[in-house]
Amino acid sequence: MRRPISKVASGLALLLATAACTGATSEPVVSTAIPEPMVSPILTGPEALDTLTYAQPQVARVTHVALDLELDFDAKAIGGTATLDIAAGEDADELVLDSNGLQITAVTDAAGQPLYFHTGDGTGETGKGLPVSIAIGKEAGSPRRIVITYAAAPDAAALQWLTREQTAGKVHPFLFSQGQAILNRTWIPTQDSPGIRQTWEARITAPKPLDVVMSGVVQGEPEDLGDGRRAFSFVMDKPVPPYLIAIAAGDIDFRAIGPRTGVWAEPSVLPRAYAEVADTEEMVVAAEALYGEYRWGRYDMIILPPAFPYGGMENPVMTFLTPTFIAGDRSNNGLVAHELAHSWSGNLVTNAVWGDSWLNEGVTTYFENRIVEAVYGKKRAEQEAALMYANIQEVLAEVGADAPGTALATDGEYQLGSAIAYDKGAFFLRTVERITGRERFDAWLRQWFDNHAFQPATSEMFYEDMMANLVASDAEAEALMLRDWIFAPGLPGNVAKPDPAAFAEVDAAVSEYKASGHMPAAYAGWTAAEQMRFLDNLPAELSTDQLSALDQALGLSQTGNNEILFLWLEMALENRYEPAVAQAEEFLARVGRAKFVRPLFAVLWNEGEWGRPIATRIYAKTRDSYHAVTRAGVDRVLASE
Known part of the structure; x- marks a missing residue:
């Protein structure tokens, strides 16, 4: 599942190439061959008690x-x-x-x-x-x-x-x-x-x-x-x-994409959906080159109505996707890479208990980044990694570096949508890769998928497999800090930080804006990741005139990218920018994705006498249109003091 709450975007660069459709057909492929059903083992250790x-x-x-x-x-x-x-x-x-x-x-x-x-x-x-x-x-x-x-x-x-x-x-x-x-x-x-x-x-x-x-x-x-x-x-x-x-x-x-990939959608949505996911067959090939055979036969997707509460859900042979990722330029289709990667991490090898959900989400987020690098290049992958790292830092600053919930393994409580399960998990593997070397790490992760295929797993099993099949010496074990990464809170000191050059131009533009209010002339030509980095690092307090100028210069309220539109609305509502209220109401009425909906209602609720009447009025109109997952999140927000 793609993060339901995190502010980090799923995919980032502007790419317009169309994937080849060798062997594609206009009808979904069907099968009548039913192999002998497999039976998976049941784990009996105390760490596997659900x-x-x-x-x-x-x-x-x-x-x-x-x-x-x-x-x-x-x-x-x-x-x-x-x-x-x-x-x-x-x-x-x-x-x-x-x-x-x-x-x-x-x-x-x-x-x-x-x-x-x-x-x-x-x-x-x-x-x-x-x-x-x-x-x-x-x-x-x-x-x-x-x-x-x-x-x-x-x-x-x-x-x-x-x-x-x-x-x-x-x-x-x-x-x-x-x-x-x-x-x-x-x-x-x-x-x-x-x-x-x-x-x-x-x-x-x-x-x-x-x-x-x-x-x-x-x-x-x-x-x-x-x-x-x-x-x-x-x-x-x-x-x-x-x-x-x-x-x-x-x-x-x-509509078929390749010999084993295709997309379903409502007829009026299908042309845009197909254009957005047309790189999928190439992604499957890249994923197989990394970590072995795709074992589920077909990889199809369905673009659901906007009430779907998540970015995506990795259901085998039929990934469910939100239409809110469609931007017209494939800038958000790292989402597809994420759900595809789940075909190995999460679907092939699954956390036995939800307290180990990082085994699904963290491993998948790392794998997603490798697919993005293979298909779209290292710059895009490094920018995505930098956004993930910023997300970890933001969460640790909010809850404390030693907060128990910042450990990857969480003793039985399921942890979904968190920067810890997704992003800390990904940076754990990124760090291990950096220390052991990519070639040796990839061989280890591939054997992990092969040797535990169609079986449940626990954090302890993952650790023991690393020690037995990856770690080369006591000195390397000490350098890796495996138990600290998995079982201790916070971010270990050996973390492989992202390349600081990934957003050097953007970060300079942020500094210039903070110093002089100067708008970046290059903004329109930036990747979606760069635009999001800029918006996410602007001053927390902005005046009505400043917000108006930002919107006019950068076209924020007119963007077709829902990730960027969300950041704009969040920033505008936090500063009680009245012109954004109507747009926020329209957005919340047409989108049911929890990642967007819950935070916007939280912003309004936190704005007290100004925002709470707005939140109450909008939610009265929209609540019945939301999935139970989204409703539950907003209900908790509006019940808080």
Whole structure:
């Protein structure tokens, strides 16, 4: 997942080249080949204990999920059956699932015989445990099977049902899901833990003419049911953490980029979306050259409506992306590099617990930067790294260099969207690379992916693998400071700082503006990263005249880049710049990305008597249009004193 809160942009340079489309077709490739399902191990060490699940996988664990569900857009309902394959010992008599609001009407064995189930204890975002009797079944070690008939609650947090007015086409409704971190238990009855990987399949029925996509390989053509509905089938034969089961349905079309890459979007959005992501096949090739084979078959993307709460979500074979990254010049498509990199770090090898989320996000952010360097050049990669480093420094200055939450491993609490999990994690690997040498480091990271493919991992495992397979001597171990990086707060003294020349021109322009108010004449020709660096380092306090002059000279309110527009609005609202209020209201009404929405409401709320009435008025109009993730963040802001 791409950072939901951080101010650092995802991608930066102005590039207009079009990727080659060798072998591309106008229709998505389908598959009917289903290899033998894999079963991933369960980690049993204390550091792998997931406190956010009710499951007891050492007793009985889900290995495969088969969904047969119907989408009802009028009722905003999804329901049907989930058939679960279970691995359990002969003495196991209970399977514990996770459920948050699921409306379960029956649980049976494979023969249709009722099984006893009840709702366990639990409150809050973790929902409740769902114990099911499995005292019947085959001999020890053989799979058992149960069938759950259920429906998701109308307000299931993982699902967002959009009216046709909330889409680009404004003709048909839309549905998408967002499962990370523990939201999929609101629409799928399973063991919702990243350490309990599962294969899955699904049959989804939806009204014509809507198409359905999922984070699995589509099987054949849609089946016409003859009642104004069609059925779509999908398979994921590789075990994945349950949060990566995802669905989207709406009026969407497909356009191929390369032989294994393509993009889905609403018809009116598709031309712009395709132009923005046309380098994707080249990125896949670059990623494979770095760290080995892409193992998921296809790499497709879907550009969702703007209510999607994140920049991107790395769902296998179908990355979900926000339309807010489309700038018309590919300056933000480091986002695509990030979600692609997750195909190795996060999807192939996954944090067993959310307290180790840096294993997903930090490793991915490092990998993203390497893809950017390979495809777009070292200057762009160094500029992105410099923005990341500034983000770390900003957070440490705010919370304190010794704050416990600034360690990479966080003892069971999931850490998403933080400059620590993403950027400190990336700079950890950047530092290791600098000390050991790129060639040796790349060989080590590649073997890490190969040797732990389709398995969960912990920070301790990562450390031990480095010590066993990378570190060459006691002296090198001391120089690397591995345990300090992973388990201690703050930023170790050996950090490989970014090249100070990356933004030398921009930083000089900032100093000149602070001294004389002089506008940089070169601003229009700068990369998006350079423009963001300039804006992010201007004085915190600016007068109305200064803000007006900045807007007029630099065209800030007219930019087509949402990353830059966000920085402008944040700066303007912090200084109570009245002309920006209407634009902020328009922006918050059309964008649901938490990275933008929550901070802007926080700025308004922090401005007391001036800003709070504005925030309250805007939120009254926009709250229902936001995903549950975004709403929760803003609700916390507006409830604060």
